[in-house]
Amino acid sequence: MTAPIQASHPGPDRDRPPPVRPALGAVAWKETVHLLGNLPLALVGFVYTVTMVATAGGLSVTAIGLPLLAVGLFGSRLLGRLERARARVLLGVRVEEPSPLPGPGRAGGFFPWLWAGVKDPVGWRSVLYALVRLPWGLLTFMVALVGLLVLWPVLPYVVRWLSNVDRLMVRGLLSPSDELERRIAELESDRGVVVDTAAADLRRIERDLHDGAQARLVALAMGLGLAKEKLLEDPDAAAVMVDEAHGEVKLALQELRDLARGIHPAVLTDRGLDAALSAVASRCVVPVKVAVDLAERPAAAIEGIAYFTVSELLQNVSKHAGARTASVEVRRSAGSPPAAARLLIRVSDDGRGGAAVGAGSGLAGLAERLRAVDGVFAVDSPEGRGTVVTAELPWRGRAEH
Incomplete structure (x- = not known):
């Protein structure tokens, strides 16, 4: 957790010089x-x-x-x-x-x-x-x-x-x-990261639509047009083409569901982090133990960031870790005052380790995203001893929004 910002002006007694004496001490x-x-x-x-x-x-x-x-x-x-x-x-x-x-x-x-x-x-x-x-x-x-x-x-x-x-x-x-001026400077420096991240997400959605569902729907329309032309002269061929088009419709619907899940999954909105992260863990190539200990739900924006953070980390486990098992832990830290509470995330695996938050890496992108919302991101990944990623986000409960 980030250390609290110290006050700029010391207390009245901390650096007060001793009383003046006539002799030069x-x-x-x-x-x-x-x-x-x-x-x-x-x-x-x-x-x-x-x-x-x-x-x-x-x-x-x-x-x-x-x-x-x-x-x-x-x-x-x-x-x-x-x-x-x-x-x-x-x-x-x-x-x-x-x-x-x-x-x-x-x-x-x-x-x-x-x-x-x-x-x-x-x-x-x-x-x-x-x-x-x-x-x-x-x-x-x-x-x-x-x-x-x-x-x-x-x-x-x-x-x-x-x-x-x-x-x-x-x-x-x-x-x-002072603290306000410092926070303004930090937010200004992070604003570019937020804008770039949003633009990259929009480009990704556009690319997925163009290369996936859109291309499949175009092929589907062409196939149905050909089936319509053959309907009278060759009903059997037309039936085969309609059957193929039906399969294309199913694939297009699945791609659209996957794309919608990548934007904001319905299970997260309806049932919260526990169910959403369990769904993500079920798609991981290694067994993942999920433990979510939350008495209430954080703000929707924080919940979404937490979901996508864990989702990307588990994708890294599937692709790069070479792990046999992994675990996800999510809980809320006690804050004093309550507004200072944090959402704590820990994703670990027993893989090959060696992960680093280097420039241009996916982990660096995650770190920038979390810093942009006053979050913290840390990676502990010694060679040959697995990886532990911890992240913190401001709680910002739903009642505050």
């Missing part, structure tokens, strides 16, 4: 070092930021403007990471690291990845931090330097006040996005 010395280091690091950050923004802005009318801006904002992220580390060591400020930007594969392609990089809120806040740090860094450097020379008795109090401003700036500008 270890904390005061660290704060002084931090203030003296503000100016050189602020100069580096300011020059980098101004150069990056000016160059990317000047080239914005060309093809390299936006990519250059995205790369520059990534560099600003790295500068922000350096400042968070410095504040953590010298000021005791514990700020969580922001979530990394999704790569081109996870973002759905180069252009979605580029757009996510250009509008990265963490990068832009780091830019703002670098711009305001130069005058502040100059001020703190001068005050700390003068304090070391002539304001020794009050230096601990001065550096504490200035360091507290630094702490506020780090928390305010370099803390990760």
